[in-house]
Amino acid sequence: MYTRVVRLPDAEDVSRVVARRLLDRVVALQAAQPTVHLCLTGGDAANAMYEAFAELAESSELDATRLQLWWGDERFVPATDPMRNSLQAVSRLARTISFQAAYTHMMAAQDGRKDSHESAAEYEAELGGTTFDIMLLGIGADGHVGSIFPGHPSFEPTTRSVIGVTDSPKAPSERITLTLPTLNRSDEVWFLATGEAKAEAVAATLEYDETLPAAHVHGRVVTYWFLDEAAAGQLPAQYSCPF
Template identity: 70%
Template structure:
């Protein structure tokens, strides 16, 4: 297992490079695998990347019929709420990438369900022992990943649960659903995106192994890649440098 830090200049560069590398990696995997499992994330950096990915995928060798899409976390809101990570991702990807609904594993919405714990249990059953080929994550200013927050009951690096309902989240909305750290870490490759000066401290602490924040605990079984703009990587020493 290795960790690679890719330092880029701007947030737009992060979106562009991650989109290009993700498309290339998926096409490479599809040459030898019938199915590629991709775990998606939410946030501004991810949404910008999905837009870039859709543009690059148009006319490429991507075989969308071999893709299975999952999510690392979701806001526990009604189905049509624009805050849903899944709606934000699909609305961008679907511009050029046609993925069957049966291959799009969105976390259950609030409609008709008692609470986020019920939806989490449903997703845990659907997920089973799936191992992601690539897991995409963002990182919060406080070092949270998915909907796992520092100093919060959601943060349990050794939990036996695969998916949890999150209540009283320190960020709106207060109810969420999230994969746990052990579930995220069973994927082959972890790709983490961060842009902006507000992320710099959390990025530095994560790479230094500060175990008080969730982002320090996530890693891929084979590889962990950090894609950072200049502002987000400003707190890192010079040896954290790699470019594609």
């Protein structure tokens, strides 16, 4: 298990480099195994990367019929609400990629019948013992990851795979999230962070500030950090590698 920090000039480079690397990695995994499990995240950096990924995938060897998509967390809002992470991701990726509906595992939307805790239990059952080949994650300026927030009940130890969050310190207040043990069921974890607002949290996480949820997430094989210069602004020079 090791960590690599990849520093890139700007946010556009992060989206471009990660999209290219992710596509190449998924295609390589598909050559070696029948199905690839990819867990997606939300946020501006991820959404920009999805757009670049869709463009590259159009003329690639990607086999979308052998790609299972999961989500690390979701805002528990109505299905058509543009705040939903899954809606943001799929609307970009589906421009050129035809995913299998049965392999696109979106977390439940708010429907007025079930609350976030009940919906989390359903997603936990759907997930079962699935492990992820690649886990994509962002990081909040406060060091949160998924919808697990520092100093919040969502950060408390749990044996659950998926939990509902009803009092998120970041809007919307109701969410669903994979827990830390589930995030860590990943061979590779890829963090994406851009912008000066993330710099302090990135540096603290890489120095293992245990009060931050992001510091507790690691790939079983490798953890990548893809940063623009602004997000890497508080890191010492040794936190860098060629990619």
